[in-house]
Amino acid sequence: MGDQLKVLILAAEVVPFAKTGGLADVTGALPKALRALGHDVRVAMPRYGQIDRMTFGLQPVSAPYPVPLDNSQEEATLLEGRISSRHGDVPIYFIEQPRLYERDGIYMYPDDAERFIFFCRAALEGMRVLGWQPDVIHCHDWHTAIVPNWLKTIYRQDPFFERTASVYTIHNLAYQGIFGYRVLEVAGLAAYGFIVHPDIPHLNDVVDFMGRGIYYADIINTVSETYAQEILTPQCGEGLDPLLRDRRDRLFGVLNGVDYEIFNPETDPLLPATYSRANLEGKARCKQALQRQFGLEERSEAPLIGAVSRLSDHKGFDLIAAIIETVFQQTEAQLVIAGTGDQRYHDLFASLQHRYRGRLGVAYTFNDELSRLIYAGSDMYVMPSRLEPCGLGQLISLRYGTIPIVRATGGLADTVHDWDPRSRTGNGFVFRDYDHMALFATLVRAVETYKYREVWQDLMLRAMSADHSWEASARRYVDLYQRALVSRRHQQREAAS
The missing domain is CATH 3.40.50.2000 (Glycogen Phosphorylase B;)
Structure with a gap:
């Protein structure tokens, strides 16, 4: 041969x-x-x-x-x-x-x-x-x-x-x-x-x-x-x-x-600021730019959750829809979403944007520059998929130091491992049952962990050090x-x- x-x-x-x-x-x-x-x-x-x-x-x-x-x-x-x-x-x-x-x-x-x-x-x-x-x-x-x-x-x-x-x-x-x-x-x-x-x-x-x-x-x-x-x-x-x-x-x-020639926070020309494991300052500037882009309150202490996805049940948006108001009522989290899909989700998020102005931003589009800003500017990235053969979103988010919150299915189970604060192992937050309360509990756990800045930075560095290149x-x-x-x-x- x-x-x-x-x-x-x-x-x-x-x-x-x-x-x-x-x-x-x-x-x-x-x-x-x-x-x-x-x-x-x-x-x-x-x-x-x-x-x-x-x-x-x-x-x-x-x-x-x-x-x-x-x-x-x-x-x-x-x-x-x-x-x-x-x-x-x-x-x-x-x-x-x-x-x-x-x-x-x-x-x-x-x-x-x-x-x-x-x-x-x-x-x-x-x-x-x-x-x-x-x-x-x-x-x-x-x-x-x-x-x-x-x-x-x-x-x-x-x-x-x-x-x-x-x-x-x-x-x-x-x-x-x-x-x-x-x-x-x-x-x-x-x-x-x-x-x-x-x-x-x-x-x-x-x-x-x-x-x-x-x-x-x-x-x-x-x-x-x-x-x-x-x-x-x-x-x-x-x-x-x-x-x-x-x-x-x-x-x-x-x-x-992931194509690391394209997805690289140190050199990405689509970002308002670049950053690396050695210097994370640019990530904070990306977060501020993302909040401004979606009209959110520009608060560095507010955990910002991002998603770039088709808006469908298959991608877990039925779970998100069931808990989103409770998340806003019980935490300080913000949420940005980019994507298109089922009309009922377009209608739901349009309604919620009026009620939670400054907390929720939605762009009904797939746009490479905006997607890259979400990967870099978010603190967390949510993928509660019903099925996910591999998933690229969680791999890109890890590359950009944005911590994934995922359901353990397909490639999500193979690439995201649950954070254990006792042993300091893991690179994200994982739930198993396809259930909205399981997603809610995992989101709350991530939001609470975000309050401990040194722990969160350690988690970010662990995420960025993973090698998911081709x-x-x-x-x-x-x-x-x-x-x-x-x-x-x-x-x-x-x-x-």
Whole structure:
């Protein structure tokens, strides 16, 4: 296999080109970390209408080439850009096909199945056009889950891909990409039919992209060790837990990291003041700026709790809604929230802002500069999620010395450990039961601890000293790539014997 691996990463979104969620952060940062380890990593994604050629310096690297689609062919063009990194830039290829991608948005179109099937097929055929033969194709979420299926079927005896292994990463099992039989024809898989599983009846009559990725991939992983265990249960398995249990011998958890080139309080250009473990003065200035931004009382002694989140029950806002007035009545805490979501939460917070002016600030938007100010200017960061496969918010808040208050689920359980004042261990405040009083008790415990300034500063320094950069996670992925290659070779030997 050699020391250097050739890895193709396929994703529907990648920072800084297109982003709707944490998937884009992962697929923008992981390639840089793999490049730093010496591997030849390249990325492919669609060129959506919002990705301007001139802005990102995209250059054509192929003439239009044919891509098989639904018993016919349609042309694609391959453009190349760069993901900048201090360890060397990473090539990123854009699949250009105006009919499918020249639109205002990224998702939620009636032909999404066709759009992402075409992207995946065009990416594979594009590598053939370039003559760059990947050892491993690393697929992310349902949009690219068809690729492991193809490598075991229509590309199985293709000399260009017959030795290529697949790794499939589940970022959120709830979004599976479910379509009808017609999609098999579009994908060229009609002859192979549905997946049949005795304990998952729906797989017998729908095309579940994520299910197919799990079924066919050489290695499967999700984005934290705890979530990898949780999805084996009916409570968290989203109907696919029997299939995941069948393949648990090749299911792993690899915690996401944070891109420390971007999220660094010492150098962050979006902050009103920078700071470090050696000099925390700038953090106080960030808090003052955050209070001013949201029209809060500018009180340094008032504990300021921040949240950047989708406003939904899934993210625990039903718990927050149940206790928020009690928090304001019984503590001096302030709360700032940035995000959009369910209308009932928009209405609730709009009403509460009038009643608790100077204590509550809400911005119904996702804005990178404002989010960064919340991470830096808050004293605490709340994530009471019902489920959280990994979570990046708590990792960023730790980096910025903002103490997380979380429910012990998924990646939150793996990265935030409850503060124990007796042993001076832990880096945050944790509760287990999905219950509003459990959240309330934990918030009160954090607010009371904040009164002890030396203890709180020690907690901040502990948080900032944790290493959640991508290097360790990238090494884990390299191990999974090697495992996938071994598995692929073993299957080929068995087929030949």
